[in-house]
Amino acid sequence: MAEKTLIMVGILFTLCLCWLTPIAHAQVTDAQEVNELLAIRNKLEDPSKRLNWTRKHDPCTSNWTGVICSQAKSDGYMHIQELLLLHLNLSGTLAPELGLLPYMIRLDFMWNYIVGSIPKEIGSITALELLYVECSYILLTILSSFFCCSANEIPKCRT
Numbered sequence: 001m002a003e004k005t006l007i008m009v010g011i012l013f014t015l016c017l018c019w020l021t022p023i024a025h026a027q028v029t030d031a032q033e034v035n036e037l038l039a040i041r042n043k044l045e046d047p048s049k050r051l052n053w054t055r056k057h058d059p060c061t062s063n064w065t066g067v068i069c070s071q072a073k074s075d076g077y078m079h080i081q082e083l084l085l086l087h088l089n090l091s092g093t094l095a096p097e098l099g100l101l102p103y104m105i106r107l108d109f110m111w112n113y114i115v116g117s118i119p120k121e122i123g124s125i126t127a128l129e130l131l132y133v134e135c136s137y138i139l140l141t142i143l144s145s146f147f148c149c150s151a152n153e154i155p156k157c158r159t
Helices: 002-024 031-042 096-100 120-124
Strands: 067-071 078-084 091-093 106-108 113-115 130-132
Touching: 031 078, 031 096, 096 120
Parallel strands: 078 106, 091 113, 106 130
Antiparallel strands: 067 078
């Protein structure tokens, strides 16, 4: 009798593991933010293959390069709070989809080969505290909604 009970417990344990495994790998990052990150990735060239961003893995639980997340109590999802993509030898442009990451606090694209201007959509991120593009060859279209400095106050790159 004890042997049958032990077998039943083992079977139940195995079934529980089978049912819980898909839940453990479920999407925990807001799906819209994942789509925005992938759109941002599509605007960047990564010759050094440092960005490990793929749809196969969740950005917050799989430690996508440079992606920092936080848990929101209001909806239960994790949200992108920081993109720290400094000195990754990236090239390309800043995607307007950056403005669709409402929880973003810090954007750092320093020391890359980013060209173009800062998308105006970034101005809609009300949580944004820091935007670093120094030495990324950005054509600095200074938007009054971002900066309160003159072109003379923008730091110059050192070579």
